[in-house]
Amino acid sequence: xxLIISILLIPFGVIIFYVTYKDEKKRKVELTTGYIMHLKGYxxxxxxxxxxxxxLFKMELLEIVKLLIPLLGVIIGFYIKExxxxxxxxxxxxxxxxxxxxxxxxxxxxxxxxxxx
Numbered sequence: 001x002x003l004i005i006s007i008l009l010i011p012f013g014v015i016i017f018y019v020t021y022k023d024e025k026k027r028k029v030e031l032t033t034g035y036i037m038h039l040k041g042y043x044x045x046x047x048x049x050x051x052x053x054x055x056l057f058k059m060e061l062l063e064i065v066k067l068l069i070p071l072l073g074v075i076i077g078f079y080i081k082e083x084x085x086x087x088x089x090x091x092x093x094x095x096x097x098x099x100x101x102x103x104x105x106x107x108x109x110x111x112x113x114x115x116x117x
Contacts, residue, residue, distance in 0.1 A: 006051075008052070009049070010048075013049030013051075015045075016045035017042060066109050070106035073098060073101070074106070080092060
């Protein structure tokens with residue numbers, strides 16, 4: 001039963017994170033109740049994801065951080081691709097390289113962790 005719950009928590013966290021991201025794009029950026037609601041949505045999504053990983057692999061916090069850092073790079077890569085800001089125009093063409101390298105790093109670290117078990 002714990003295996004099923006942990007497997008369901010991971011995509012649930014990703015879905016909450018994605019829905020919060022899409023909802024935030026529809027609203028104006030300002031420090032209001034909506035802004036706080038979006039922060040709660042992001043924390044909930046990441047929290048469910050981490051809880052699912054911890055339950056699935058019985059991981060310690062340091063191992064989870066090692067896995068989440070490359071995923072943060074993937075999120076930053078997609079943010080660079082989707083942003084309309086002029087700050088990222090010079091690096092916008094390299095977003096796919098950042099995503100691919102971070103995904104490979106994530107898979108490498110996951111493989112090393114599973115091999116150690």
